[in-house]
Amino acid sequence: MQTVFSIAVDALAYGMVLFVISIGLSVTMGLMRVVNLAHGAFAMIGGYIASYAARDLGLGYGIALMIAVFGTIVIAIPIERLLYRRIYGAPELTQVLMTIGITFCIIGIANYVFGPTLKTIPLPSRLQGSVDLGFRSIATHRLFAILCGLAVAAALWYAIEKTAFGVKLRAAVDNAAMAAALGVRTEIVYAVSFAIAVGLAALGGVLGAELLPVEPYYALRYMVTFLVVVSVGGAGSIPGALVACLLLGGIDTAGRYLMPEFGEFFFYLAVIAIVCVFPRGLAGRTR
């Protein structure tokens, strides 16, 4: 029972971190049809900035988190304008080539600027202990990650379903040409949602630094995981991404707890099974 509970908590925390990072990728992929392999690199930039702000400048955790999110967006916007804009609508392979190139560059630069060592983000004392839930106690940081994930999911759901921007975004996802003809400025919608996606990636990178440690090869190591989550959930779908994150987080965590010697064997077996049964992802729509 103890094992089941700790697997469940860890799986939930891991799944939520995955969700925060990859929901941005899911939205950009559904919206702009860009296979963005560099998404993990933005999460890594967020982690580095937060680590620098909290450890070397001695700022508080919350402030470091803010700086990381905004800093990453500031770094990402010129990259979007100069490089991504040229590959919208290009063939998939071109996009893969370009975004892998961007990832390599970011890894090389991070390695040069911050050195090849692992970077930690010191937690404030309030997040370090554990919380008593009455019948069990769980690590506060895990609870914090879970709550942040839920908050992000709720905020995104509200923004997309209830606000004017959400209406434009959904219109642009479904039919960009028609939305543009009806007066939606799709360029701005694209830019804003790209910025939000990158900001969420940075947020996830900071929140998940305990589970996915920040180091120069972070971008390559977890790139596959984020891609897998998006395609299992179905690109552009928030509920799909949430279910996929919880499912895959659960399978991965349970596999690591119960059969550590098999590594990621069961994770990828499950991925193959799911994609074979749902070729468009769990919540994918026919186009």
Added chain:
Amino acid sequence: MATMNEALARAHGNRRKFGRDLVGLSVILGLAVVGYLLFPNNLALLTRMTAIALLVLSLDLVTGYCGVATLGHAALFGTGAYAAGIAAVHFGITDPLLMLACGIFGGIVAGLLCGVVILRAHGLPQLVLSIALIHLFHEFANKASSWTGGSDGLAGIAPDPLLGLFAFDLWGRTAYVFGIVLLAVAFTLLRLIVRSPFGMLCRGIKEDPIRIRAMGAAPKVTLVKMYMISGAVAGAGGALNAISTQVVGLDSLSFTLSAESLVMLVLGGTGSLFGALTGTIVFMFFEDIVSAANPFHWLTMVGALLIAVVLFAPKGLYGTSAGAVTRWRETRR
């Protein structure tokens, strides 16, 4: 009259393509001689390039000609390498040509398996299926350590002299010549295959699978066949690598190798065997030179090269320069 003109044009076209085959073949052999003369102490690198070139050619068959995006093609290469290695270590098959046959067979089996799984989806899910497959192959080879040596790699491969005459020497001369001959033969066969009606059918499926099905062909069966041919080529590359380095490591089944081979292919230009060769040569030389010059920045430089290619040569190095030559010819006419 019209039909005769067409027939003439076709004969002329065939002759021109045949000419291009000969040019391609002589370029390969010429480059091989130049490489041998320029880098006599670095034949191991050149042989590895030959093996990787076979992998990239094989990837071009499914990606460039059939439009199947895959990030897991090293599965075929690694299976070929392990098949040849296991045959040599566990079954005592040490004749290089028999090892090569084992590698090709292993590659075909892996190609059948991967083809059947990967072709179930399209677009991004297809990419993800291929990634999951290469990780499964990697974990499996890691777990079956009594056969594959696990993370230590499969050592102790000692191939016999080639044809009983040419021993595999310390300098790697025999392995180099063996590899170049293998590459030339594979290239010639592949040129014939991609130009055959079967190759045309594959191109048609890439363009419009629904129409091909309406015409009465079975797209999936055709693509699986192409996957098996591709497996044979990649398996041959894997076997060449096993024979020349005499060790098979888990890296030959890695995601990194798959991703690098896709990068090489797109760098050179998809849908043309020359593009695959160009991409391999440029990428591997670039990587070798840059990582020797500055081990800290090579990844940044490789990344910058990839971005530059997308911005300035969107069809790949070979595709863009071939297009430029065609335009130049047309303006001169």
